[in-house]
Amino acid sequence: xxxxxxxxxxxxxxxxxxxxxxxxxxxxxxxxxxxxxxxxxxxxxxxxxxxxxxxxxxxxxxxxxxxxxxxxxxxxxxxxxxxxxxxxxxxxxxxxxxxxxxxxxxxxxxxxxxxxxxxxxxxxxxxxxxxxxxxxxxxxxxxxxxxxxxxxxxxxxxxxxxxxxxxxxxxxxxxxxxxxxxxxxxxxxxxxxxxxxxxxxxxxxxxxxxxxxxxxxxxxxxxxxxxxxxxxxxxxxxxxxxxxxxxxxxxxxxxxxxxxxxxxxxxxxxxxxxxxxxxxxxxxxxxxxxxxxxxxxxxxxxxxxxxxxxxxxxxxxxxxxxxxxxxxxxxxxxxxxxxxx
Amino acid sequence: xxxxxxxxxxxxxxxxxxxxxxxxxxxxxxxxxxxxxxxxxxxxxxxxxxxxxxxxxxxxxxxxxxxxxxxxxxxxxxxxxxxxxxxxxxxxxxxxxxxxxxxxxxxxxxxxxxxxxxxxxxxxxxxxxxxxxxxxxxxxxxxxxxxxxxxxxxxxxxxxxxxxxxxx
Numbered sequence: 107x108x109x110x111x112x113x114x115x116x117x118x119x120x121x122x123x124x125x126x127x128x129x130x131x132x133x134x135x136x137x138x139x140x141x142x143x144x145x146x147x148x149x150x151x152x153x154x155x156x157x158x159x160x161x162x163x164x165x166x167x168x169x170x171x172x173x174x175x176x177x178x179x180x181x182x183x184x185x186x187x188x189x190x191x192x193x194x195x196x197x198x199x200x201x202x203x204x205x206x207x208x209x210x211x212x213x214x215x216x217x218x219x220x221x222x223x224x225x226x227x228x229x230x231x232x233x234x235x236x237x238x239x240x241x242x243x244x245x246x247x248x249x250x251x252x253x254x255x256x257x258x259x260x261x262x263x264x265x266x267x268x269x270x271x272x273x274x275x276x277x278x279x280x281x282x283x284x285x286x287x288x289x290x291x292x293x294x295x296x297x298x299x300x301x302x303x304x305x306x307x308x309x310x311x312x313x314x315x316x317x318x319x320x321x322x323x324x325x326x327x328x329x330x331x332x333x334x335x336x337x338x339x340x341x342x343x344x345x346x347x348x349x350x351x352x353x354x355x356x357x358x359x360x361x362x363x364x365x366x367x368x369x370x371x372x373x374x375x376x377x378x379x380x381x382x383x384x385x386x387x388x389x390x391x392x393x394x395x396x397x398x399x400x401x402x403x404x405x406x407x408x409x410x411x412x413x414x415x416x417x418x419x420x421x422x423x424x425x426x427x428x429x430x431x432x433x434x435x436x437x438x439x440x441x442x443x444x445x446x447x
Numbered sequence: 448x449x450x451x452x453x454x455x456x457x458x459x460x461x462x463x464x465x466x467x468x469x470x471x472x473x474x475x476x477x478x479x480x481x482x483x484x485x486x487x488x489x490x491x492x493x494x495x496x497x498x499x500x501x502x503x504x505x506x507x508x509x510x511x512x513x514x515x516x517x518x519x520x521x522x523x524x525x526x527x528x529x530x531x532x533x534x535x536x537x538x539x540x541x542x543x544x545x546x547x548x549x550x551x552x553x554x555x556x557x558x559x560x561x562x563x564x565x566x567x568x569x570x571x572x573x574x575x576x577x578x579x580x581x582x583x584x585x586x587x588x589x590x591x592x593x594x595x596x597x598x599x600x601x602x603x604x605x606x607x608x609x610x611x612x613x614x615x
Contacts, residue, residue, distance in 0.1 A: 142490075143483070143484040143488075144480045144483045144484055145483070146483060146486055146487070146488055146489050147488060147489065147490050148488050148490040148492075308470070407477060407480055407481065408473075408477070410480055411473070411476040411477050411479070
């Protein structure tokens with residue numbers, strides 16, 4: 107390789123992708139086991155030790171299923187939609203810093219795939235692209251339930267994208283940068299944004315639930331009303347891609363919440379332990395994974411706690427509560443910053 | 448009730464301020480769901496843990512076997528009463544004191560509806576509902592149970608026979 111930088115990036119991409127896909131598979135298992143536990147059941151525990159090979163069996167099943175495309179569907183877009191969904195879900199992770207620096211084989215490697223200087227804009231742009239996957243799949247299926255699901259999804263995204271963007275701006279104002287790396291560094295010690303921006307944190311988490319179509323806001327696939335919503339007409343591997351992208355989205359959202367509000371890879375007491383550099387950076391990655399895991403558990407438990415919102419309630423919450431709240435939070439943050447500088 | 452009476456108006460209780468905030472209520476909900484995780488599970492791990500039905504359970508019908516011989520005298524009442532026409536009996540004479548015995552006794556388990564009429568009608572207490580509920584076959588022919596599969600020693604059916612004597 108003539109260009110070591112590129113080579114390192116390639117390795118990072120492969121490693122992160124493999125870890126992410128494995129993690130997603132096991133989030134599915136975790137969700138099923140936890141859901142079962144909450145409902146006083148046991149859950150899948152037959153395939154492998156405690157069901158540890160269940161994700162593999164699921165994937166195998168999905169691959170072996172017939173891929174059915176409805177006669178009146180738009181074939182090209184029907185094929186394209188899951189690809190959009192999954193690629194958006196996976197590429198968003200590219201800008202999330204999962205550690206500081208690590209020195210391996212004499213190379214100083216930054217633990218982030220792409221250090222984009224407008225990282226937050228990148229995230230916002232890609233997550234709003236994700237809605238195309240859902241909406242197009244709803245439209246291309248030529249099924250009324252799918253279409254309704256797709257429409258709901260686009261309306262929901264528009265309402266919550268605004269609140270999401272505005273709640274991030276408070277964080278950006280505090281850090282003074284759009285770079286995720288800088289935002290993490292600005293939260294050193296206990297200066298986590300969850301304490302400095304509690305309202306921003308709450309609104310962002312709520313918007314993240316809406317963005318990932320997770321339960322209190324899973325109207326696009328509300329099964330009592332819309333069969334399965336936008337993926338009613340999908341089967342086999344294409345359905346699997348939607349399923350995968352839902353969980354990948356969840357993982358990415360948790361990573362972004364961790365980065366923006368929970369101090370990213372930092373743990374306040376870790377730096378004071380006087381560990382060697384190599385181990386310190388490994389612990390940073392560990393801290394990041396731990397925080398993401400906690401947020402993931404929260405996502406999963408919430409799904410089995412809160413019932414689905416009604417459509418008008420969803421819109422009310424988005425436009426009449428979240429939006430004014432985030433704007434007020436923005437103003438308050440601005441005043442405080444002006445006062446102290 | 449006269450129809451011109453106004454229906455009673457039910458006022459919905461307004462939510463309190465804290466309930467309107469959602470978040471305390473969500474936390475309460477979370478406490479409930481998290482508490483459920485540590486409660487005992489209801490699931491029975493089936494092939495390892497099997498359910499032992501009570502004596503009143505109507506499992507697959509079997510022929511009671513006593514001292515190596517079935518009690519059945521091939522009267523054909525069970526075949527007559529069977530609403531699903533699942534039973535076929537062919538009788539013949541024997542040297543034993545009961546004088547008649549079934550040469551052929553077949554129950555088509557694909558037709559059987561587990562109503563227990565055969566057991567009720569049997570004058571000899573020869574056909575009873577066992578506690579077996581695991582019935583699987585891979586072909587229709589396998590679903591027809593002959594005497595070889597139907598005979599069951601009376602010792603195994605003690606609970607059911609006891610139950611029948613008490614409640615009939």
